[in-house]
Amino acid sequence: KGYGMVACNLNPTIKTINEVGGQTEMGKKILINSDVYPMYKACKDSKDQGGFHVEITDKKHDNTIIGNELVKLLTKCGEKLSKEETKYLMKELCEHEDEDGFMPFIPFLERMCGAEL
Numbered sequence: 684k685g686y687g688m689v690a691c692n693l694n695p696t697i698k699t700i701n702e703v704g705g706q707t708e709m710g711k712k713i714l715i716n717s718d719v720y721p722m723y724k725a726c727k728d729s730k731d732q733g734g735f736h737v738e739i740t741d742k743k744h745d746n747t748i749i750g751n752e753l754v755k756l757l758t759k760c761g762e763k764l765s766k767e768e769t770k771y772l773m774k775e776l777c778e779h780e781d782e783d784g785f786m787p788f789i790p791f792l793e794r795m796c797g798a799e800l
Contacts, residue, residue: 747785
């Protein structure tokens with residue numbers, strides 16, 4: 684999903700990758716040197732950039748996050764998610780919120796990344 688551009692310190696969205704002639708599946712397209720710079724330039728100049736720097740605020744210092752904050756992160760960072768996609772991710776990947784609206788974020792990150800943290 685734009686690994687070459689990410690390696691160049693860019694974070695294009697899938698829409699941008701498709702617009703510049705890239706592929707969203709790794710190994711589907713082999714690039715030659717003359718292909719790379721125009722793609723890089725188009726991705727760099729694109730205003731449609733994903734965001735991958737996420738700061739999770741652990742207000743209680745106990746590895747929890749407010750559920751609504753996680754919803755905001757999912758809908759605003761990286762690829763734009765619809766409300767339905769966000770609800771699905773929250774249901775599938777998150778623990779239940781406590782009575783104050785907090786949920787543990789480590790299990791969410793582990794499930795999202797497919798690795799134990």
